[in-house]
Amino acid sequence: MTDLSTPIDDRHRRPAHPAQAPLLRLEGLGFAHRGRTLLHDVSLTLPPRGRTLILGPNGAGKSLLMRLAHGLLAPSSGRIHWQTHSSGRPLRQAMVFQRPVMLRRSALANLTYALAAQRVPWRRRRGLAAAALERFGLGGLADRPARVLSGGEQQRLALARAWALAPEVLFLDEPTSALDPASIREVEAAVLAFHGQGTHVLMSTHDLNQARRLADDVVFLHEGRVVEHAPAERFFAEPRTPLARAFVSGELIW
Amino acid sequence: MPETDNAFQSALTLLLSLDPMLVSIVTLSLQVSLAAVLIGAVIGLPLGAALALWRFPGRGLVVTLLNAFMGLPPVVAGLVIYLLLSRAGPLGNLGLLFTPTAMVIAQTLLVLPIIAALTRDHIDTLWQEYREQLSSFGITRLGAMPGLLWDARFTLMTVVLAGFGRASAEVGAVLIVGGNIEGVTRVMTTAIALETSRGNLALALGLGLVLLGLVALVNAAAYLIGERARRRLG
Amino acid sequence: MRRSRRGSHRSHSPRPAVMALSVLSLVSTLAAGTAAAADKVLLLASTTSTEQSGLFDHLLPRFHNATGIEVRVVAVGTGQAFALARRGDADALLVHDPAGEAALIAAGHASERADIMFNDYVLIGPTEDPAAIDEAPTAAEAFARIAAAEAPFTSRGDDSGTHRAEQRLWAAAGIEPSAPWYRELGSAMGATLNTAAAMDAYALADRASWATFVNRQALAVLFECDEALFNGYASLLLSRERHPHLRHDLAEQWHDWLLSEEGQDAIAEFRLDGEPLFFPAVL
Numbered sequence: 001m002t003d004l005s006t007p008i009d010d011r012h013r014r015p016a017h018p019a020q021a022p023l024l025r026l027e028g029l030g031f032a033h034r035g036r037t038l039l040h041d042v043s044l045t046l047p048p049r050g051r052t053l054i055l056g057p058n059g060a061g062k063s064l065l066m067r068l069a070h071g072l073l074a075p076s077s078g079r080i081h082w083q084t085h086s087s088g089r090p091l092r093q094a095m096v097f098q099r100p101v102m103l104r105r106s107a108l109a110n111l112t113y114a115l116a117a118q119r120v121p122w123r124r125r126r127g128l129a130a131a132a133l134e135r136f137g138l139g140g141l142a143d144r145p146a147r148v149l150s151g152g153e154q155q156r157l158a159l160a161r162a163w164a165l166a167p168e169v170l171f172l173d174e175p176t177s178a179l180d181p182a183s184i185r186e187v188e189a190a191v192l193a194f195h196g197q198g199t200h201v202l203m204s205t206h207d208l209n210q211a212r213r214l215a216d217d218v219v220f221l222h223e224g225r226v227v228e229h230a231p232a233e234r235f236f237a238e239p240r241t242p243l244a245r246a247f248v249s250g251e252l253i254w
Numbered sequence: 255m256p257e258t259d260n261a262f263q264s265a266l267t268l269l270l271s272l273d274p275m276l277v278s279i280v281t282l283s284l285q286v287s288l289a290a291v292l293i294g295a296v297i298g299l300p301l302g303a304a305l306a307l308w309r310f311p312g313r314g315l316v317v318t319l320l321n322a323f324m325g326l327p328p329v330v331a332g333l334v335i336y337l338l339l340s341r342a343g344p345l346g347n348l349g350l351l352f353t354p355t356a357m358v359i360a361q362t363l364l365v366l367p368i369i370a371a372l373t374r375d376h377i378d379t380l381w382q383e384y385r386e387q388l389s390s391f392g393i394t395r396l397g398a399m400p401g402l403l404w405d406a407r408f409t410l411m412t413v414v415l416a417g418f419g420r421a422s423a424e425v426g427a428v429l430i431v432g433g434n435i436e437g438v439t440r441v442m443t444t445a446i447a448l449e450t451s452r453g454n455l456a457l458a459l460g461l462g463l464v465l466l467g468l469v470a471l472v473n474a475a476a477y478l479i480g481e482r483a484r485r486r487l488g
Numbered sequence: 489m490r491r492s493r494r495g496s497h498r499s500h501s502p503r504p505a506v507m508a509l510s511v512l513s514l515v516s517t518l519a520a521g522t523a524a525a526a527d528k529v530l531l532l533a534s535t536t537s538t539e540q541s542g543l544f545d546h547l548l549p550r551f552h553n554a555t556g557i558e559v560r561v562v563a564v565g566t567g568q569a570f571a572l573a574r575r576g577d578a579d580a581l582l583v584h585d586p587a588g589e590a591a592l593i594a595a596g597h598a599s600e601r602a603d604i605m606f607n608d609y610v611l612i613g614p615t616e617d618p619a620a621i622d623e624a625p626t627a628a629e630a631f632a633r634i635a636a637a638e639a640p641f642t643s644r645g646d647d648s649g650t651h652r653a654e655q656r657l658w659a660a661a662g663i664e665p666s667a668p669w670y671r672e673l674g675s676a677m678g679a680t681l682n683t684a685a686a687m688d689a690y691a692l693a694d695r696a697s698w699a700t701f702v703n704r705q706a707l708a709v710l711f712e713c714d715e716a717l718f719n720g721y722a723s724l725l726l727s728r729e730r731h732p733h734l735r736h737d738l739a740e741q742w743h744d745w746l747l748s749e750e751g752q753d754a755i756a757e758f759r760l761d762g763e764p765l766f767f768p769a770v771l
Contacts (some may be wrong), residue, residue, distance in 0.1 A: 072386050094390065101387035104405040113401060117391040165391075341576030341733060351577055352531060352562060433562035436545075451678025452540050453685070453703030 021083050023048050023169070023200055024069060029078035031064060039064055039224045041078070046202075048083065050216030051195055053232070054204040055247065060221040062204035063098075066171045069202065070095050082169075091200075092118075094167035098174040100158035102146035107138060107157050110146045111164045118165055132164035133157075136190070152183030159190045170194050172203040176210065188214060208250065212236055220244050264460025265467075275437075276461075280468065283441040286354055286428070287421040290361030294369045294421075295414050299403055301366075302373025306381055307395040307402075317374065323367035328360075332427030335360040339431065352433040357441070360427035365417035372413040376406045408480050415476050422469055442468075530559045530738040533578035535649060536676050538721065539563030541696035541765050546758045551745055557738050565676065567647035573597055573724070576731040580739040581724040582746075584694070585649035589722055600725040603769040604746050605755050609653055609719050610698055611711035612681070613639075613690040621690070627714040631661040638669040640689035644680045645672030649719075654692045657716060681707070694719050696765045720769065723747075 024046040031039040039061045046052055054062045067073045069080060070093060084090055103110050111129035112122075120128065133139050136156045141149060146157060155175060162170055172191065176184040191214055195201055205211055211218065215232035220243075228235065228244045239245045268276050305317060337343050339351040339359075350356045380402050388398045403410065425443035432439030434448060442465040449458035538544065539561055548559050562578065566585045572578040574597050582604065583589065592598040611621060611630055619637035624630035634641055643665070644651040658665050671689065673680050677697040684691040685705040693701075698709065723743050728736050745751045752768035759765075 067386075070390065072389055095386075097386065101384060103384070103401070114391050117388075117393045117397070341731070343575075346576070352560065433560075433564075435560045435562060438560055448540070450682070451536065451676050453678055453682055453701040455682075455703050 021048060022046060023083050025081040026069070027079045027081070029065075029068060029080065030076050031061075031068060031073065032076045037076075037224065039068070039075075042226050043078075044219060044226060044229055046200075047217055049200070051191065051201040051203065051214055052217040052219060053211045053215035054202065054219045054221060055206070055208070055211050056204075056221035056227075057206060057247075059223075061224040062206075062221055063173050064224075065219075065221065066095070066173055066202060066204055070171050091168040092166065093169045093171070094162040094165045095171040095173065096155070096158045096162050096175050098177055100154040102149075102154055102157065104147060105145070106143050107133060107146045107149065108142040110157060111161050114161050114165055128164050132160040135163065136160040136186075152179055152186070155179060155183060156186060156190075159187065163190075163194070166197075167194075167199055169200045169202065172201065174204050174206070176205070176207070184210075208248065220247065260456030261459030261463060264457045265463040266460075268460055268464060276464070278437065279440055279442055279445050280464070282354060282439070283422060283443075283465070284468070286357045286441060287361060287418060289358045290365050290421045291369075291414060291418045293358070293362045294365035294417050298366045298369030298417075299373050299410065300399065302370040302375075303377045303399050303403055305370070305374040306377035307399065317371070320367050320371040320374070324371050326364060326367065327426065328364055328424035329426035329430065331363045332360050332430035335363060335427065336430050351431065352435060352439060354432070354439060356431040357428045357439060360431045361421040361424065364424060364427060365421050368420060369413055369417045372416065373403075373406075373410060376409045376413070377402050380406050408484050411476055411480050415473055418472060419469060422465070528555075528557045528738060530557050530735055530742055531577075531579045532559050532561050532582060532742070533569040533572045533580075534561055534563055534582040535566055535569065535584060535721075536563045536678070537584075537650070537694045537697040538582060538766075540678065540700050541760060542700065543696070543755075543758055543766060547751075547754050550750070550754050551742065554745060554750065555741050557741060559742065565644075565646050566649035566652070573726055576726075576734060578726075579735045580726065580742055582721060583649060583724065584719055584721045585652050586720065586722070587652065588649070589724060592724065597727055597730055598724045599727045600743070601722050602743065602747055604721050604723045605766040605769050606718060606720040607695045607766050608712065609650065609692055609717040610695055610709045611690065611717075612684060612693050612698060612707050613710040614688040614706045615708045616688075616706075617710050619690070622710045624711060627657055627711065627716040628661040630711045631657055632663060634690050635661070635663045635665060635669075640687055641665065641670050642680050642684045642687070642689040642691045643670060643672045644677065645674045646676065648677075650677060650692060650694055650697075653719065657692070660716060696760075699760050699763065699765055721766070 022045045024044070026042050026044040029039060029042040029044075030037065042065065054065060056062050064073070068075050072095075082091060103113060105113065108126070108129050111132055112125040115125040115128055116122065130139070130142065133142050136159060138153065138157055138160055141153065141157075146154065149157060159175075172187075176187050179187065188210065191201055191203065201214075203214065211232075215235075218228075218230055218232050218235040219226060220228040220235070220239075220241075222243050228239060228241050230240075235244070236248055239248045305313065305320070335356060336351070338345050339348065339356050340346055341351070350359070381398070384398070384402065384405075388401070393401070423443065425447050428434075428439070428441055429444050429447065432441070432444065434440050434444040440448075442461060446458050446461045446465070449455075449461060534544075540563070544559070544561050548561075552558060562572070564572065566583045566588060569578070569581055569583050570585075570588050570592055573581055573592060574595070581592075581598070589598070589601055593601060611627070613619070613621065619630075619633045619639040621630040621633050624633055643654060671683075673683055675683065677693060678701065680691055681693060681697070681701050682703055683689070685703055685707050688706060690710075695712075723746050725736070725739055725743050726734055728734075746755075747770055752770050755766050755768045756764070
């Protein structure tokens, strides 16, 4: 994998807002589907900087919380406040899914399509897309159909696609759960690279060690409720709730 | 079977002599069916995609009707268009009855439900898969439509070919609204029906072979284009 | 990478070509449709028998030379021809059903009728002739023998001129034909003859259709030349009041030409394999 430390273009910028304003505030967020309440009264305030890891066993509501925050689903109750630019422009967001969704086109076209959706002028699309592919070591596969790539390559392509979009907020929904160790290392390196560009990363995982490696901030969910929200160091050193303690010590079964 | 031997002979003679009557019949057949398929695709592809993308009251009814119309007997389609275009009908003033345009309209009525219904089916599957990713890109349903149609292009090409097959094979509709007028509205299938009713079975079968060859040619061309592109783009 | 991308681009190039072709064909098709309305074109509804005999291929070029009018023939059963006339979808008619013609005039749809030509019906059947109709003295007797032998008989059953003539002949013989030996097909003349050939059945056909029918197998003419088998063709002009939009002037030229010496001569000249199939009614 190539070096990810330098910005690919001027679109990678930190939000223009004062660093003190919280990135995201959730107030009493709830979600019910077919009469079942899947998320209960979630209130959270995410710090203006850093990587937030959403932890919890399967079925805790991690993916759901991210989809609500990203706007893929509408909450049944509660409110979502995002930090904006001083101009009022919302932050640019992107999401990488557990199973990458690849369009039935070439790897390159998967990126240019997303750039077109973001209204990037078409003259710049190809250059940005090619640079992003190169950065994730996919330059040689640009013309290959995206759907014949291996699982690891597809996830890298999904990251490259997100990278090309130069998001200010990036959601990653269990991006490594189906990957081999080498691919997992690449995804984690990418997370660091995004962070290095000033992108806010919100990532869900049920892998405790991965969370230890990546997190600045931890939200711990269980059965649709926020059990604990704390800076990573404090969360891993001294979890305050019994459930979190069980999780951190590896005792929580799922 | 002497008829079959003679049929191959007739087909060969017809083709090799490039009989001007045959050429005009074949040309008109292709014009009418391709025009019907083109109109059917221009309306049916977006219509099918829209039915896959949007939920609205009565959508189930529309989809059911569309599926039912896939089996619309050509004679019925012909009769409906005849009643519309007849002088005594609502569109009689246009004077379109017994013209190629009337045949295009009737075949469009046959082709459109096939294209729209099958497109809806394919786009629905694709949309289930793409939906979250596309809305993550900030793409609306309307904005997603061209991309979905493009990504389904290989399947949709087969859909359009199925429409072409139906259009070029049917005789009931074009016979009623076209009138099988020599040199004006006579196409392959009505010519075959005419020769059959003359008891000229060898010539009828010969024409049938020419029609079959033609349809096979169109399908083969589309298949080859599709395969080449598919191998490149997956 | 660049080269292969161009390659894949090239593989799409037939798509615009096909699109352009279809658009072209569409435009030309529509243009053909509108051009038809502009020219001196007459739409004639006639019977399949006259069309299939090749008579029109013989008559229409002569008429076109004389008048510059292009006649387009929609060949349908006589019943359907009457329906076209009633709805105002044909400019003129050339049919062979006296009763139906009278009804059309009585209903005010047709304004004028003239006998143009005639030939006759023939009774077709398998050469073994199980009902022995070739020795029958009259047409009525021939039909009676078929009924008595309960030999298979295929009827058009499509309300055509020939079907109506056949029903008159059964009535004249005092017989109400019925299944299983009497088979109503609901088909055109050719299809009926094809079926008769396949099941060795008797059938009534107009002489022109029989003369042009190829797939005869064991079928042959078994009974002919009886006054009851007369088959007259008439030209009908449609009512100007009922159907003002029709091309009445062209229709009148056609009608008059058929009755003229030139038209009648042309009908008399028409031969199929050296045999005359239609006889002028006026000369």
